[in-house]
Amino acid sequence: RKEVEQDPGPFNVPEGATVAFNCTYSNSASQSFFWYRQDCRKEPKLLMSVYSSGNEDGRFTAQLNRASQYISLLIRDSKLSDSATYLCVVSLPNDYKLSFGAGTTVTVRA
Amino acid sequence: NAGVTQTPKFQVLKTGQSMTLQCAQDMNHNSMYWYRQDPGMGLRLIYYSASEGTTDKGEVPNGYNVSRLNKREFSLRLESAAPSQTSVYFCASRAGSRSQHFGDGTRLSIL
Numbered sequence: 001r002k003e004v005e006q007d008p009g010p011f012n013v014p015e016g017a018t019v020a021f022n023c024t025y026s027n028s029a030s031q032s033f034f035w036y037r038q039d040c041r042k043e044p045k046l047l048m049s050v051y052s053s054g055n056e057d058g059r060f061t062a063q064l065n066r067a068s069q070y071i072s073l074l075i076r077d078s079k080l081s082d083s084a085t086y087l088c089v090v091s092l093p094n095d096y097k098l099s100f101g102a103g104t105t106v107t108v109r110a
Numbered sequence: 111n112a113g114v115t116q117t118p119k120f121q122v123l124k125t126g127q128s129m130t131l132q133c134a135q136d137m138n139h140n141s142m143y144w145y146r147q148d149p150g151m152g153l154r155l156i157y158y159s160a161s162e163g164t165t166d167k168g169e170v171p172n173g174y175n176v177s178r179l180n181k182r183e184f185s186l187r188l189e190s191a192a193p194s195q196t197s198v199y200f201c202a203s204r205a206g207s208r209s210q211h212f213g214d215g216t217r218l219s220i221l
Contacts, residue, residue, distance in 0.1 A: 034209050041147070043200055043212035087152070091207065096141050096160040097168070098210060102152035 003027060004090050006101035013078050013108055020074040021104045023088030033071050034089040035062055038103065044087055047073075078108045112136050116201050116213035123191045123220045131186040131216050133201030139211070141204040142184035144168075144176060146197040153200065159184055191220045 006023045013019045025033075033050035048055065050062040050071050061074040071090075075082055088101035117132045135142065140161045145153040145168075155168030159178040173195060175187045184203075188195060196219050202210040 032207050036209075041198055041215075043214045044153070044210075045212070046209045049209060089209075093207075096158060096166075096204070097143075097155060098204075100153045 002101075003099040004088055004101040006086075006088050006104045008102060008104060010105040010107050013106070015078060015080060015108055015110055017078050017108075018074065018076050019078055019106055020072060021086070021106075022070045022072045023090075023101050023104075024068075024070045025088075025090045025099070026069070027090075027092060028066075028069060029092055030069075030090045031093045032091040032098075033062075033064055034098075035060075035071075035073050036087040036089055037084040038087055039084050044100075047086070075106070078106075080108050080110060082106060083108045114201055114203055114211050114213035116199075116216050118216060119214070120217045121219070123188075123218070125192060125220060127191050127220075128187065128189050129191065130188075131199055131201075131218075132183070133185065133213060134183045135201075135203040135211070136182065137203060137205065137211065138181070139203035139205045140181070142178065143202040143204070143210065144174075144184070144186045145200045145202065146170065146195075147200060148197050156186065156199075193220050196220045 035047040036044040038044045054063040059076045063072045085103040091098045143158040144156040157176040162181045199216045201213040204210045
């Protein structure tokens with residue numbers, strides 16, 4: 001079983017729509033959670049960290065469900081510029097390594 | 111405000127040639143990492159360095175060597191390049207349990 005699994009998509013949505021997707025992780029001891037975005041094989045860039053109580057950054061909302069071992073990302077009022085691959089990243093306490101999901105592709109159409 | 115700098119950005123090699131990919135960070139991060147990313151696949155960890163003076167194997171270390179030259183620099187060496195090593199290589203750094211910061215990648219083709 002992979003440490004981090006994501007629905008690869010693609011999620012094709014019109015501008016202005018809301019899109020949401022999840023990421024599951026296998027190790028219940030995981031402690032740090034992040035969402036990154038990656039454009040066209042460029043470098044991954046941090047979108048947001050995910051906190052236990054859930055957190056929001058503008059149009060983006062991240063949630064953590066420890067009981068079911070998944071994190072989610074919701075994008076409201078989608079923009080064309082939101083088209084990207086979104087990577088779920090998880091790490092264990094005191095572990096220097098991070099586990100990356102393979103990514104969920106989102107395409108926002110005009 | 112450089113962050114993580116990788117050189118070169120593009121390289122074409124012939125099978126059997128050697129080369130070193132350079133990475134430097136100016137954020138005073140302790141941990142540094144090398145990943146490769148192939149089409150349709152996620153990032154795979156090649157080697158990492160938790161701190162200056164230490165290096166450890168990741169998921170796909172075969173065919174690579176690394177050197178943590180100092181706190182800022184972490185290089186990746188291909189001793190005898192093979193076509194299977196054609197990929198995009200990303201270097202990253204990290205402070206503690208915080209998120210990683212990535213360089214903009216090296217596109218490497220091996221003929």
